[in-house]
Amino acid sequence: MFGEFNLIDKYFSARQTQRKDVHLALGDDCAIVKAPEGVRIAISTDTLVAGTHFLADANPAWVAHKALASNISDLAAMGATPAWVSMALTLPSIDEAWLKPFCDAFFELANYYNIQLIGGDTTKGPLSISLTVQGFVPDDRALTRSGAKVGDWIYVTGELGDSQAGLSVVLDAEKRHEPFALELEKRHYISHPRVLAGQALLNVASSAIDISDGLISDLKHILNRSQVGASIDTSLLPISKELMQFLGDISDAQKCALTSGEEYELCFTVPEQNKGSLESVLAHTGTKVTCIGQIRPHGTFELHNKGKKLNWSLEGYDHFKAGV
Amino acid sequence: MFGEFNLIDKYFSARQTQRKDVHLALGDDCAIVKAPEGVRIAISTDTLVAGTHFLADANPAWVAHKALASNISDLAAMGATPAWVSMALTLPSIDEAWLKPFCDAFFELANYYNIQLIGGDTTKGPLSISLTVQGFVPDDRALTRSGAKVGDWIYVTGELGDSQAGLSVVLDAEKRHEPFALELEKRHYISHPRVLAGQALLNVASSAIDISDGLISDLKHILNRSQVGASIDTSLLPISKELMQFLGDISDAQKCALTSGEEYELCFTVPEQNKGSLESVLAHTGTKVTCIGQIRPHGTFELHNKGKKLNWSLEGYDHFKAGV
Numbered sequence: 222m223f224g225e226f227n228l229i230d231k232y233f234s235a236r237q238t239q240r241k242d243v244h245l246a247l248g249d250d251c252a253i254v255k256a257p258e259g260v261r262i263a264i265s266t267d268t269l270v271a272g273t274h275f276l277a278d279a280n281p282a283w284v285a286h287k288a289l290a291s292n293i294s295d296l297a298a299m300g301a302t303p304a305w306v307s308m309a310l311t312l313p314s315i316d317e318a319w320l321k322p323f324c325d326a327f328f329e330l331a332n333y334y335n336i337q338l339i340g341g342d343t344t345k346g347p348l349s350i351s352l353t354v355q356g357f358v359p360d361d362r363a364l365t366r367s368g369a370k371v372g373d374w375i376y377v378t379g380e381l382g383d384s385q386a387g388l389s390v391v392l393d394a395e396k397r398h399e400p401f402a403l404e405l406e407k408r409h410y411i412s413h414p415r416v417l418a419g420q421a422l423l424n425v426a427s428s429a430i431d432i433s434d435g436l437i438s439d440l441k442h443i444l445n446r447s448q449v450g451a452s453i454d455t456s457l458l459p460i461s462k463e464l465m466q467f468l469g470d471i472s473d474a475q476k477c478a479l480t481s482g483e484e485y486e487l488c489f490t491v492p493e494q495n496k497g498s499l500e501s502v503l504a505h506t507g508t509k510v511t512c513i514g515q516i517r518p519h520g521t522f523e524l525h526n527k528g529k530k531l532n533w534s535l536e537g538y539d540h541f542k543a544g545v
Numbered sequence: 546m547f548g549e550f551n552l553i554d555k556y557f558s559a560r561q562t563q564r565k566d567v568h569l570a571l572g573d574d575c576a577i578v579k580a581p582e583g584v585r586i587a588i589s590t591d592t593l594v595a596g597t598h599f600l601a602d603a604n605p606a607w608v609a610h611k612a613l614a615s616n617i618s619d620l621a622a623m624g625a626t627p628a629w630v631s632m633a634l635t636l637p638s639i640d641e642a643w644l645k646p647f648c649d650a651f652f653e654l655a656n657y658y659n660i661q662l663i664g665g666d667t668t669k670g671p672l673s674i675s676l677t678v679q680g681f682v683p684d685d686r687a688l689t690r691s692g693a694k695v696g697d698w699i700y701v702t703g704e705l706g707d708s709q710a711g712l713s714v715v716l717d718a719e720k721r722h723e724p725f726a727l728e729l730e731k732r733h734y735i736s737h738p739r740v741l742a743g744q745a746l747l748n749v750a751s752s753a754i755d756i757s758d759g760l761i762s763d764l765k766h767i768l769n770r771s772q773v774g775a776s777i778d779t780s781l782l783p784i785s786k787e788l789m790q791f792l793g794d795i796s797d798a799q800k801c802a803l804t805s806g807e808e809y810e811l812c813f814t815v816p817e818q819n820k821g822s823l824e825s826v827l828a829h830t831g832t833k834v835t836c837i838g839q840i841r842p843h844g845t846f847e848l849h850n851k852g853k854k855l856n857w858s859l860e861g862y863d864h865f866k867a868g869v
Contacts, residue, residue, distance in 0.1 A: 244585060248770065249690050250622035250755055251587035253682065256580050261568060263575035264663060266677065268633040270670030298574035307590040309633065309675035339588060346594030347671040351633035353590065358577065366573050431574055446572065 232324045240337045243305065252339035254305055260357035265295035271348035275410075276391060281319045282326035283410035284350070287483075289330050290412045291433065292354040294485040297419035298431035300364040301356035303334045308341035309351040334416060364422060364429035364489070369447035373427050373490040373516040376499075378415050378508050380461040381436055382474055383408040385481030401463035412485035417506035422489055425502055429489035435480040437535050440488055441522075450521030453514035455479070455531060479524075480535050490516055556648045564661045566628065576663035578629055584681035589619035595672035599734075600715060605643045606650035607734035608674070611807075613654050614736045615757065616678040618809040621743035622755035624688040625680035627658045632665035633675040658740060688746060688753035688813070693771035697751050697814040697840040700823075702739050702832050704785040705760060706798055707732040709805030725787035736809035741830035746813055749826055753813035759804040761859050764812055765846075774845030777838035779803070779855060803848075804859050814840055 239246075245253040256262055269288045271277040289306065296303050308327075312320075331338060336354065387409025390402045397403065415431075422429060428447055430439045444451055458478040460471075468474045491499055503510060517523070524531040563570075569577040580586055593612045595601040613630065620627050632651075636644075655662060660678065711733025714726045721727065739755075746753060752771055754763045768775055782802040784795075792798045815823055827834060841847070848855040 245687070245689065250619040250753075251589040251625065251680075251687075253585050253587055253623070253687055255585045255684075258582075261577050261579045262586075263577055264629075264631060265575040266631040266633050266664055266666050268635060268666045268668045268675070270635055270668050273668060273670045295574040299577070301575065305588075307588060307677050309590050309592040309677075311592060311594055311673060340590055342590050342592045342675070344592045344594050344597060346597045346673060349635060349670060349673065351592070351666070351675040353631050353633075353677040356575075360579075363569070363575075363577055365569065429574075 232320055237328055237332055237337055238335070240304065240335070243337050243339055246337065246339045247341075252305075252307070254339060256357065259360050261360055261363065263296055263299045263301035263356045263358050263363065264353065265292055266351065266353045267292045267295065268349060268351040277348055279391075280410070281323040283407070285323045285326040286330055287410045287412070288350040288352055289327055290414050290485060291483065292352045293334055293336070293414040293416060294412065294431040294433070296354055296356040297415045298364060298429050298487055299358055300362070300419045300423035300429070301358045302420060303336045303354060303356040303416060305339045305355045306331060306336050307339060307353045309344070310341065311344045311346040311349045313346070313348055359423070362423050364419060364426055366428055366430050366443045366446040369428040369443050369449050369490040369516050370492065371449055371516050371518055373492050374496055374512050375440070375451060375453065375488065375490055375514040375516060376510045376512050377432070377436065377459065377486055377488050378418055378510050379484075379486040380459045380464070381432070381478035381484055381486060382464045382481045383461055384412070384483045385477050386464050386467050400466040402467065404463055405467055409483065412483075414485055415487045415508060418487060418503060418508040421502045421506055422487070425491055425495040425499055426489040427492050429487055432484040432486050432488055433482060435482045436484075436488060437479050443488070443490065444522070448519050450517040450519055451514055452517050452521065452523045452525065454527060455524055456527045457511060457513045459509070459511040476533060476535065479533075556644055561652055561656055561661055562659070564628065564659070567661050567663055570661065570663045571665075576629075576631070578663060580681065583684050585684055585687070587620055587623045587625035587680045587682050587687065588677065589616055590675065590677045591616045591619065592673060592675040601672055603715075604734070605647040607731070609647045609650040610654055611734045611736070612674040612676055613651055614738050614809060615807065616676045617658055617660070617738040617740060618736065618755040618757070620678055620680040621739045622688060622753050622811055623682055624686065624743045624747035624753070625682045626744060627660045627678060627680040627740060629663045629679045630655060630660050631663060631677045633668070634665065635668045635670040635673045637670070637672060683747070686747050688743060688750055690752055690754050690767045690770040693752040693767050693773050693814040693840050694816065695773055695840050695842055697816050698820055698836050699764070699775060699777065699812065699814055699838040699840060700834045700836050701756070701760065701783065701810055701812050702742055702834050703808075703810040704783045704788070705756070705802035705808055705810060706788045706805045707785055708736070708807045709801050710788050710791050724790040726791065728787055729791055733807065736807070738809055739811045739832060742811060742827060742832040745826045745830055746811070749815055749819040749823055750813040751816050753811055756808040756810050756812055757806060759806045760808075760812060761803050767812070767814065768846070772843050774841040774843055775838055776841050776845065776847045776849065778849055778851060780851045781835060781837045783833070783835040800857060800859065803857075
């Protein structure tokens with residue numbers, strides 16, 4: 222029989238490389254860590270709840286990846302270098318067939334980003350995973366939401382919309398027969414946090430956010446915090462060929478790109494004078510970035526298609542309005 | 546209608562004193578904080594789940610207090626000075642009648658300990674609260690579980706057993722008529738983390754743990770990590786007059802004191818040569834401490850009553866074996 226203590230030992234202790242700044246990890250009342258000199262600590266907490274953020278029968282490896290990747294993405298959006306993670310894992314019961322692939326995927330991703338699991342709590346209850354990740358930013362710089370200025374250019378990394386399309390496959394088995402449905406379903410769970418891009422952008426971007434609630438909603442967080450507006454050309458939105466074939470209509474694909482949550486791409490702004498250096502600072506990261514619009518004065522928010530104004534009504538994702 | 550963002554604004558932003566080491570709190574992708582020089586960071590995560598750790602209809606102010614106090618207690622057990630907390634709050638719906646007293650009690654306790662809420666995540670789902678607290682310990686010292694040596698004296702703070710008695714009242718309304726039942730019920734929820742005592746013990750204790758699973762279980766964590774054994778004189782266990790009257794039997798009260806979880810008192814060990822200074826280092830904290838036994842060689846674990854050996858079979862609390 223597995224109790225709380227054996228669970229920690231069996232699945233979580235000694236599974237990972239040891240960071241030199243972790244003096245005490247699992248197994249005491251607290252973890253003890255030490256931040257390097259010259260840095261501030263960036264901290265983010267995210268929770269995934271079965272039935273709200275994923276279905277209880279979802280692939281446990283994908284759930285682990287999504288839980289950790291969504292947190293790392295918040296570090297990426299600040300330009301932070303990941304370091305430590307704490308996990309609060311609530312389980313209805315000890316199910317080894319679920320825990321093993323969950324832990325394998327969790328540690329694979331954590332080790333890839335050189336993140337050490339330093340502590341946590343396993344409790345009995347409805348399935349949920351809450352992670353607190355920590356990383357480092359230089360003392361004098363971090364990418365925040367509040368630095369965008371009128372005239373700055375608006376960029377996004379990668380391609381947008383795949384996550385929402387994948388979610389529609391999760392929720393409607395009929396859609397599994399559409400083109401690329403299974404690939405899009407996988408992309409809903411498996412994202413690649415833009416850590417290297419975020420770090421590179423520390424030198425050129427004026428603001429940044431990761432796209433978790435949907436491009437429009439998240440961009441509006443930048444606009445609110447920076448007290449500016451924006452103009453977006455939907456014809457510039459980066460859309461995958463898989464999404465285009467899945468939806469079969471360019472307007473539908475653009476709307477999907479504007480509202481799709483849990484993308485974990487970055488949306489960021491770049492002043493005119495830094496536009497030229499953007500490509501070179503990102504070159505070593507292999508990150509595709511696309512300019513989709515420009516920052517306008519506060520109070521302005523317009524969507525257009527190559528200059529033709531659009532009156533689309535779009536809402537971002539809010540977990541208190543809609544569950545999975 | 547309240548969405549996720551308004552919820553954060555209304556209940557959590559700008560409710561608290563601002564720490565100077567918090568450069569960015571709620572409202573961005575990450576919080577940004579800075580640890581002082583000469584310290585390491587102690588980090589602990591604890592989760593309370595409705596139905597496992599408290600009943601869904603429990604007083605929300607008490608639930609908030611319990612959630613934060615249990616985390617602060619982990620910092621106390623390391624001798625750490627509390628600093629920051631992140632909250633992952635999962636709610637079935639936005640219920641202002643629940644949220645207001647919950648937040649009031651949370652911030653009252655946080656402010657008392659000079660802890661700032663730096664970030665978190667509010668999600669929809671079965672009620673649970675997961676907190677990650679952080680504090681500071683000196684670079685060269687922390688109270689761990691691994692430093693106990695044969696011959697060290699075993700101490701506990703406060704009085705033990707009240708929490709388990711209070712839980713029995715929560716679970717069985719008939720017991721509300723027993724003496725002090727309502728006071729004990731309150732004590733099950735409301736504990737006073739031994740932060741000052743923990744800091745004072747940095748200079749004199751060889752090991753420490755907070756009593757969350759029950760004295761026997763938690764002491765055994767010290768014994769395992771320190772590779773030692775123990776002898777406990779049950780006649781020395783500090784028991785409140787309320788518990789004694791509630792149970793009406795001294796042996797029952799002692800058994801309760803040995804197994805009662807969620808006490809959030811400290812159990813710690815003190816080398817013979819530091820025993821004399823214990824009283825003076827604790828004087829300013831107003832903490833009652835009681836010597837209950839002594840560390841013995843590895844493999845030994847004995848309970849006795851003034852020298853008379855006891856064969857009590859006792860088990861600690863494990864949330865995967867028993868819920869509320």
